[in-house]
Amino acid sequence: MIGAFLLIGVTSYFSAYHEAEEIYDAQLAHFARVLHALTEHEIEEGDILARTIGTDGNLPYHAYEKNFAYRVWLDDGIILHTANSTDFGPATQRIGYADRMINEEQWRFFVLRDENVTIEVAERYAIRQDLIAHILGGIFLPQLLILPVLGLVIWFGVAYGVRPLEVLSRVIREREPHDLAPIEAPVIPREVTPLLDAINDLMRRTSDLLEHEKQFSNYAAHELRTPLAAIRTQLQVALRTEDPDKARQLFRDTLPATERLQKLVEQLLTFVRLQRSDAAFERLDFSALCNAAMRDDAPAAIKARRHLSGDIAPGIFLLGNADMLRAMLRNLIDNALKYTDPGGNAHVTLYAQDNVIRLSVCDDGIGIAPAQRDKLFDSFYRAAAHHAEGSGLGLAIVKWVAEAHHATIEISEGQDSKGTCFTILFHPAPADRQ
Structure with missing residues (x-):
């Protein structure tokens, strides 16, 4: 379960990171186009005045503004920029999205160039990481807190659920080998009932098979005893007689009994061999x-x-x-x-x-x-x-x-x-x- 939780966390992180990238990149592009439209309007009005945004302490200010910056270039000069963009150096040459390291911080740039006007809009990567951390923290922190409680509930639930199985296994383990009567178990879960029914059915079929083999053994012993008794009687009489001719006749009379015995043994061996092969x-x-x-x-x-x-x-x-x-x-x-x-x-x-x-x-x-x-x-x-x-x-x-x-x-x-x-x-x- 912990592994699944970690897998979900990693998957959620990369999914959230990708979505945040898309949203913030779209905002950069949108902001650049708005600045471009405003700049074109200023140029048409002839009201071009270089200024720095964010230096007036009387205006409302949000802490997150330090994570955003932009510069507007006209030809080779900056006509509008934020106060935190002074360390950006020369204009970014690459059109579109670009990543730059400034003062050991990674920034995400979007550059829009139209004739002699260049718009640079930038954003610290750290703000994206902070947003993802806050989102995932709000989702997974409560789950991390409840995970131990959930684990205990599952452990007690499983222990309670398998208790009837433990009782059933003890009943089977304590049985005598010859006891093949149906198993009478205490109340068991409905899902385990087919298993108990299958075990009882196996016990019944095993009991029937053993009873059949017992009857077979009794019949076989009886059938073997009859010709053996006849042969023994004939031989005892032959040994007691003093007449050689009568003795030979008695010995000859044992041949049919021995043939019947041989036939019976062959049939018994054939029957057992075919059943067990x-x-x-x-x-x-x-x-x-x-x-x-x-x-x-x-x-x-x-x-x-x-x-x-x-x-x-x-x-x-x-x-x-x-x-x-x-x-x-x-x-x-x-x-x-x-x-x-x-x-x-x-x-x-x-x-x-x-x-x-x-x-x-x-x-x-x-x-x-x-x-x-x-x-x-x-x-x-x-x-x-x-x-x-x-x-x-x-x-x-x-x-x-x-x-x-x-x-x-x-x-x-x-x-x-x-x-x-x-x-x-x-x-x-x-x-x-x-």
């Missing part, structure tokens, strides 16, 4: 990606005695992350194969229509009841009446990848009202279309 997006050939995913899943389809087919339109490009999209395709195809009976069909379709890329994975299995579709994408949820084993994470991964690509998911019945069809709708930017 800052994946880079790039323009990729989505058609080639879909064909590669079908080739990778073909052996699993043959082993499960299912038919996997596709209708992939070529040359469809998409701005996305290849790892995420592979995980989505793998889970959609795996889900279609899993919930289709032996001899059943799973079909993958990719095409672009009306600036929308449509990816569909359909099967002709037993289908999913409409009442269960809203929960399909929850972590560890498995539809009722489905005997197929799974981790319950596949469709959660599909949903997360779709949201990361700003895509939407539609669920419908398959062909001839059999099975289920998952359709992912991508809305690419114009630069990503081909």
